[in-house]
Amino acid sequence: MTEVPPIRIDDLTARYGANRVLNALSLEVPTGSITALLGGNGAGKSTTLAVLLGFLRAESGKISVCGIDPAVDPDGARRRIAYLPENVALYEHLTASENAEYLLALSGDPQDHGAIADAFAAVGLQERAWDERLGGFSKGMRQKVAIAVALLRRVPVLLLDEPTSGLDPRATADFNMLLSSARARGTAVLMVTHDLLSAADVADRIGFLESGRIVEEVTATGPDRFDIRALHARFSAAPEVPA
């Protein structure tokens, strides 16, 4: 029996009003792999995530999350997805542990203190921060709380919108290591990003999105994985689409 890919998009078209944003988009993210979507402003990267999450309906084409059409069963699709938006929404007046406890209970995956502590340790959140309120946390620390929650849910699909924007190189490298461990556990990761270096560091495949369709895909090969210079030339050549 052939396995249903965690993310599959076939010939997808979607629009906001009169503005056709996704245009014959096709994309597959297999189990245990990381795909990065790059593209200029307004190319349709975040919209691709919105369709997978069932926030926007496709006009035509097919989309499935572990075999579920998010337009037909958005809750079913979302139960299989951990989603990190660019600006992670956490509760400022709760501590890191309380945030994790609350968010996991909300998503129907309650976890005990021990599991949360293990996840915080795994993502490198310093122990003294676990019981601190989020008010004074840096963006990197917030990302760690959010990714710990996402990983604790052990869902098959992880969607990330600009996960490394605003992170320093050390925090970006730490974050990429976490993604690698999620991949090793079988998670299908789709990240949209402008961070070519981070994508080249961690992704198995990079797709370039232009005007709502993937115009080129490159796959990591050999010890050097990607030809960064060629990617940079390619990426800088992508036209910007007015928002």
Ligand SMILES: Nc1ncnc2c1ncn2[C@@H]1O[C@H](COP(=O)(O)OP(=O)(O)OP(=O)(O)O)[C@@H](O)[C@H]1O
């Ligand atoms: N909620 C919305 N309502 C109407 N139009 C929208 C909405 N969200 C996005 N758009 C439009 O859809 C197009 C694609 O936007 P999208 O956010 O998917 O691009 P992006 O590739 O993620 O860009 P960026 O790199 O700037 O984040 C843009 O023209 C944008 O103005």
